[in-house]
Amino acid sequence: MNDAAPLCRFEDIPDGGAIGVRVDTSTGGFDLVVLRQGERIFAYHNECPHAGRNLDFAPGRFLVRDGRITCAVHGATFAVDSGACLGGPCRNGLVAMPLAVIDGEVRLR
Numbered sequence: 592m593n594d595a596a597p598l599c600r601f602e603d604i605p606d607g608g609a610i611g612v613r614v615d616t617s618t619g620g621f622d623l624v625v626l627r628q629g630e631r632i633f634a635y636h637n638e639c640p641h642a643g644r645n646l647d648f649a650p651g652r653f654l655v656r657d658g659r660i661t662c663a664v665h666g667a668t669f670a671v672d673s674g675a676c677l678g679g680p681c682r683n684g685l686v687a688m689p690l691a692v693i694d695g696e697v698r699l700r
């Protein structure tokens with residue numbers, strides 16, 4: 592387990608929805624989308640494999656419905672629970688980041 596700051600609290604993530612999280616690093620950092628389905632959470636780089644754009648339609652706001660997240664740029668659709676490409680112009684899935692929840696805090700593993 593690392594000592595990095597928590598990404599957010601578990602209850603910050605709406606059930607069936609997603610939030611955007613910025614991870615600051617010494618090399619400039621990166622953005623994640625953190626999604627929740629009930630008691631399960633998932634994180635992926637906020638970068639669409641189609642054309643490398645952010646997935647959100649406004650900062651931190653994502654199109655999530657029925658277990659799928661849709662890229663707001665050209666409509667590629669990915670499975671929330673695996674990041675797999677399900678439809679649209681993507682050929683590859685989202686890049687996952689492993690998470691842990693400790694005392695209600697969501698952290699990268």
Ligand code: FES
Nearest residue numbers: 639641662665667
């Ligand atoms: S950049 Fe996401 S579908 Fe094109």
